[in-house]
Amino acid sequence: MTNPALAVVDDPGALGLCPARLERIDGWMRRLVDEGRLAGLSVAVERRGRLGFFRAHGRSDLARGRPFADDTIVRIYSMTKPLTSVAVMMLYEEGRFQLDDPVTRLLPEFAGMRVLTGGNRARPETEPARREITIRDLLTHTAGLTYGFMEATLADEIYRREGIDFHRRDASLAEVVERLAGLPLLAQPGEEWNYSVATDVLGHLVAVVSGIDFASFLRERVIGPLGMADTDFHVPADKLPRFAANYIYDRERRLKLYDDSVETAYASPPAIASGGGGLVSTAADYLRFCRFLLNGGQLDGVRLLGRKSVALMLANHLPGDLAAMGTPRFAESSYSGIGFGLGVSVMLDPARAQILGSPGEAAWGGVASTAFWIDPAEDLSVVLLTQLVPSSALPIRRELRVLAYAALTD
Template identity: 40%
Template sequence: MKFEQARLDRICDWMQSYVDDRKYAGSSFLMMHQGREVLFHSCGLRSVENNLPFERDTLVRIYSMTKPITTAALMILVERGEVHLGAQVSEYISDFTAAQALVPGATRLDQTEPAPAPTLHQLLTHTSGLSYPFNPGILAAAMDELDLVFGPKEGSLAERVSLLSTLPFAFQPGTRWEYSVGIDVIGRVIEVISGQSLEQFLAEEIFNPLGMPQTGFRVPAGAGDRFASLYTPLAGNAMALNEARTGEQTLRLVDNADASPFESATMYSGGGGLVSTIDDFARFSEMLRNRGRFGDQQILAPKTVEFMLHNHLPGDIASMGPQSFAEQPMEGMGFGLGGAVVINPGRTCVPGSMGDFSWGGMASTFFWVDRQNDFTAIFFTQLSPSSSYPSRAELKALTLGSIIE
C-alpha cells in the first residue's frame, strides 16, 4: 500500500482549518500502517486560556473510547473461563434480579412489566434496555434527573450501578439497540469477578503490559498542564443533547486542568472515564489490529479479537429501531463488542472498508482499525458534543483518499 505525501498533507490542512475556524481549539492525528507511523500531526491549542499548544503528549478525556478497553478486559476473563457472555448480569449483581421494563408506548416511569436481566452480551452490544441521560425517552429523563452519567466524581461504581438498577429498562432486553451505560455495568461485573477495582484490573491486565502509563481514570501524577481543556459550542450543558442550544462562543470553556474532576476521580467508569495520550491509545488500537498482540505481549487470543470485531447484531444498527444518540452512522453499520463495524460501506455514506472497527468519545475523539488496509488511525481533540461537526466522516474520507495504490 502506498500513501501520497501531498494527499497526507490535506489531512494536516484540514485539521488547521478547524482550528482557524474556531471549531476545535486544537487536535492531533496519528496513523499507523502495519505498525509503522505514516503520519503524526498536531495543531492549535490544548488550552486557549493559557495559550498552550496541542502536542503529542497532551492528555485528553477519551470518554466512550473507554468502552472498547473495558470490553477487552471482560474478554480476558472470558478467555480464562471465569465468565461467559450469555450469563445474565444478575448472576454477578443481584440488584438486577427482579428487573422491570417499560411497556411499549409507556408515558410514565411506573408503566412497567417484568423483564429478564440482560445478558453480558446485551450489555456489550447496547441491546440491554439501558440508556443514557442525553437520549430521548422516559428512562433517559429519569437518569438525567438522577444525574446518572457515571461522571468522575459521582462516588463509587458499585453505588451508581445499584442506583441504576432501581430504574426500569427502556425496552425488553434484546429487542432494540440504544446507546447506553451498559459497559459501565460491565465494569462493575469485572470488579465482582476479579475481586479488584476496575482501575487495578485495567492497569494490571492492559495498561502495564501494553506500556500505557499515561492512561487511567485520573490525570497521572506529574502531568502538570498537559491535560487539555474541554470546550463546547453549546450555551448550556455540553452533554445535554436533548436541550442543545448553540451559544455565542464556539469554544466555551467547560473543564480545565486546574479544576477538573478528572484530577481526583472516584468513579471508575468503564463506559467513559479514561484519560489518555495519543501514543498510549495507539498501543491499544495496534493490539486490536494485530489480533491481540503488541510487541511481545499477547493480551487476547487472535480468535477472541476476531470475535470482538465481527458484527453481533442481526443486521445494521438502523434495523433495530434506535432512538438514541450514537457515535457512528447507523445505516450500514453493525456493532461488535465495544465498537461499531462497517458491514455495508455504501450505506454508511462515509468512505471506509468492510469490517472497519471504530468508536469515538463525546469530546470528538475517534479511532478506527482498517483491517483491509492494515492500518489504525486516532484523532484527538476536546470539544463536546461530538455531533457538533462532521469531522469523523471528513477525516475517514481524507485518510482513504491518501492511499493511491
C-alpha cells in the same frame, strides 16, 4: 516523556500512502484551528504497524497558550469502552463466564427486571422483561439500558431523578449499579440497540469477577501491559501541564471553556472509575491499543487476548445494522450500514453508510469529538484527538475518514 511511536514518521510512500494526499489532512487541520472551530487537534495515521502521518495544530489550552502537541493528554470519554470490553474478554477467556450467561449469575441485583411501556415520571407503567439481560447484551448495548443525559425518554428522566451518573463523586461503582438495577428498562433485552451505561455495569462486573476494583484491574491487566503510560482515570500533578482544556460552543458558535485543564475533577482520582467514559489518554497510547487489536490481541510480545477472541469482538453481533435495531437516539457513529461488535462499531457496508471504508473496520469515539478506527483489511489505524463537546458539533470524523482513505495508494 514522549512515546517513541510518535518521534519518527516513516516514509509514507513505503507504506502505500500518498504524501501529497496526506498533506490534505494537514491543511484541513489548520483550517479547523484558523477558523476557530477547534482550539487544537492531532491526527495519527498508522499502516502496517508504522506511523505514516502525525500532526498536531492549535492550542490545548487557549487561555494559557499551550500548544496541542504529540504528548497532549485528553479526555477520551467513550473511547474507554473498548478497553473495558477487552477486560471483560480476558475474564471470558479464563472461563469465568459465557457471553450468553444471564448477568444475574454474577450480579443478582438485576433479577426480576421490568420494562417501561408508558405512563409518566410519577407513575411509570411497566411489564416484566421477557428474558434476562446477558453479558453479551451489555457488550452490545442491547440490554435495554440508556443514558440519562439524552433527555429523550421517560427512562432517561428516571435515570436523572435517581442519580444514575457514573461520574459522581459521592457514591461507589457498586452503589450506582445497584441503584440502576432497581429501575425499569427502556426496551426488552435484545430487541433494540440503545447507547447506554451498559459498559459501566461491565466495569462493575469485572470487579466482582476478578475480586479487585475495576480501576486497578484495568491498570494492571490492560493499560500497564500495553505500555499506555499516560492513560488513566485521572491526571497526576506532574502531567497536568500536558492536559488539554475542554471546550463547547456558545450561542455565536465561539469556543467557550467547558472544563479547565488545571481546575478540573480529573486532577484527582475519581470516586467511580467509569468503564464507559472515564479515561484520559494520548495519541501515542491509543495507537498502541489500536495496534494491539490489529495484531490479534498481542503487542510487543505481550498477549492479552487470543486472536479468535479479538475476531469475535470485531464481528457484528446484531441481526443487521444499527438502523434496523429500532431508532437509535444517539451514537458515536452513523446508523445505516454500521453494525456493532463487543464494544466497538463494525462497518458492514460502506455504500449504505455513505462513507469510505472497508467491511470489518471497527471504530468508536468520545463525546469530546475524539475518534479512532482500525481497518484490518488495509492494516490501518487512525486516531483523532481534540476537545470539543458534543461530538455532534462538527462532522470532523467523516471528513477525516475521506481524507485518510483517499491517501491509500495500494
